[in-house]
Amino acid sequence: MKCPICEGPATLIEPEKPDQKAVHCDRCGEYRVSAEAADTLPKLTPHRRLQALRYAETLAPPGRRPFVAGLG
Ligand SMILES: [Zn+2]
Numbered sequence: 001m002k003c004p005i006c007e008g009p010a011t012l013i014e015p016e017k018p019d020q021k022a023v024h025c026d027r028c029g030e031y032r033v034s035a036e037a038a039d040t041l042p043k044l045t046p047h048r049r050l051q052a053l054r055y056a057e058t059l060a061p062p063g064r065r066p067f068v069a070g071l072g
Helices: 035-043 046-059
Strands: 010-013 020-025 029-034
Touching (some): 020 035, 029 046
Antiparallel strands (some): 010 020
């Protein structure tokens, strides 16, 4: 699949919850996206997408995958 953040090659991994996608990307690492964010991310600029991931990273507890939730 295509990484929803950087559009590079990425792999879908087993999500922790059915309404989320979990992504492994060589560039972005491992992270989760909500169904809503999966719809919204393609409409954002690459810069905004990266900001969303960076923000999720700052919120993620240690050892947990960052979660990109809904994006206003
Ligand atoms: Zn990526």
